[in-house]
Amino acid sequence: MANKSYNAFEMAQAQFDRVADLIGLDGATKDLLRYNLREYHVSIPVKMDDGTVKVFRGFRVQHNDARGPAKGGIRFHPMETIDTVRALAMWMTWKCAVVDIPLGGGKGGVVCDPHNLSMREQEQICRGWVRQLARDMGPLRDVPAPDVMTSAQHMLWILDEFETIHGARLPGFITGKPVGMGGSLGRTEATGYGVIFTVREALKELNIPPGDTKASVQGFGNVAQYAIELYQQIWGKVVCVSCWDQKDQTSYSFYKEDGIDLGALRGITDRFGGIEKDKAKKIGYEVLPGEAWIEQDVDILIPAALENQITKNNVGKMSDRVKIIAEGANGPTAPEADNVIKERGIFLIPDLLANAGGVTCSYFEQVQSNMNYYWEKDEVLGKLDTKMTSAFNAVSELAKKRKLYMRDAAYVIAVGRVAQACKDRGWV
Numbered sequence: 001m002a003n004k005s006y007n008a009f010e011m012a013q014a015q016f017d018r019v020a021d022l023i024g025l026d027g028a029t030k031d032l033l034r035y036n037l038r039e040y041h042v043s044i045p046v047k048m049d050d051g052t053v054k055v056f057r058g059f060r061v062q063h064n065d066a067r068g069p070a071k072g073g074i075r076f077h078p079m080e081t082i083d084t085v086r087a088l089a090m091w092m093t094w095k096c097a098v099v100d101i102p103l104g105g106g107k108g109g110v111v112c113d114p115h116n117l118s119m120r121e122q123e124q125i126c127r128g129w130v131r132q133l134a135r136d137m138g139p140l141r142d143v144p145a146p147d148v149m150t151s152a153q154h155m156l157w158i159l160d161e162f163e164t165i166h167g168a169r170l171p172g173f174i175t176g177k178p179v180g181m182g183g184s185l186g187r188t189e190a191t192g193y194g195v196i197f198t199v200r201e202a203l204k205e206l207n208i209p210p211g212d213t214k215a216s217v218q219g220f221g222n223v224a225q226y227a228i229e230l231y232q233q234i235w236g237k238v239v240c241v242s243c244w245d246q247k248d249q250t251s252y253s254f255y256k257e258d259g260i261d262l263g264a265l266r267g268i269t270d271r272f273g274g275i276e277k278d279k280a281k282k283i284g285y286e287v288l289p290g291e292a293w294i295e296q297d298v299d300i301l302i303p304a305a306l307e308n309q310i311t312k313n314n315v316g317k318m319s320d321r322v323k324i325i326a327e328g329a330n331g332p333t334a335p336e337a338d339n340v341i342k343e344r345g346i347f348l349i350p351d352l353l354a355n356a357g358g359v360t361c362s363y364f365e366q367v368q369s370n371m372n373y374y375w376e377k378d379e380v381l382g383k384l385d386t387k388m389t390s391a392f393n394a395v396s397e398l399a400k401k402r403k404l405y406m407r408d409a410a411y412v413i414a415v416g417r418v419a420q421a422c423k424d425r426g427w428v
């Protein structure tokens, strides 16, 4: 987010352009899809706990809604930019299309640092954000969800304000709500589990038993923790995780040769996914520099922190043993690094496919909210597995058939579906 030499939106457009040429998209459709349909910039005045008023800047971007209402999270981050939000909105369109759910793409953000805000101040930001946008969002238009540094509690505040404005109960407006307040069982696990459903399928294709594999993970937040949970259940071993250290303003990696103990690490991790390094040392972890996660001698790498993390500077440090990269985060791989991964023949599971479990479960939540009838957790996770597995198979079959890189194959399917919807509607 903070890197000046990197622009997420330009990267998203470059990825799109390559696929648009590959599938011979006509000029008008290309022109429509490489930009966002709508974007909103808002200012949110908040009375702070010390009595002063601070104004926060926020965004909502709706990239495309030809296949259904725009869908995408809202992030709180001190270095959030409109271009990051634009890119993430576009990626959401492709993600919903690749798993074939009837939703479009959107994304939101507020420039703020929850580490330095009380819960009351965060509540005011949530309510202020939706007050500015309530006319332009809604269950049939644009449906937000949690993302980096926002939680079920933030979603409930946003929903409460939205329902107050509209004078009605509208639980389908937002997903990622607390269970018991319209949330779906399984939503917390969905993104991380979804990553591993696709890893499991990739291992099947490569004929490698999961129990023979080792992985290294960047991040230790929601996506990373649940990916690790399911990967360990299928007998994989995670030897390294990394996270951001708020106090030291840098990242660290935590290494354990015989495999990390997820429960113990969770016990010394804050709600932002930051591991307490002194406590980690005491329970036997080697604390290494932040980038060490990518250098480990493992079969699987799972970047699950932020965008632009595998770059031309560190891609060469990957071990020869790496066979699979599963992109838990959105946009973790910079284009130059992507070329190296492609040339090395590593089985890449691209972000739009690997981390689509979250939005798929959000869609299930919307369905349940609209019916006002809620499924058991096993039913939700079973449906999620079915959706993720069939999306994986479609992408991988196309990749084999047309000898495409997995990212390109996923894009060909996704962009093709959205372009067709725009055509069918008579937009282009």
Ligand code: NAD
Binding pocket: 146, 147, 148, 149, 191, 218, 219, 220, 221, 222, 223, 224, 242, 243, 244, 245, 251, 252, 272, 273, 274, 290, 304, 305, 306, 307, 328, 329, 330, 355, 356, 358, 359
């Ligand atoms: P989170 O806030 O719960 O966790 C983020 C983790 O990344 C934390 O452990 C943090 O310490 C770590 N981190 C931050 N900067 C880092 C750095 N420079 N080096 C190493 N670690 C760093 O976020 P999350 O919900 O787990 O999301 C992670 C990624 O997955 C984001 O790219 C997000 O957009 C994407 N994603 C999330 C979901 C979801 O359902 N939560 C769905 C799809 C995609």
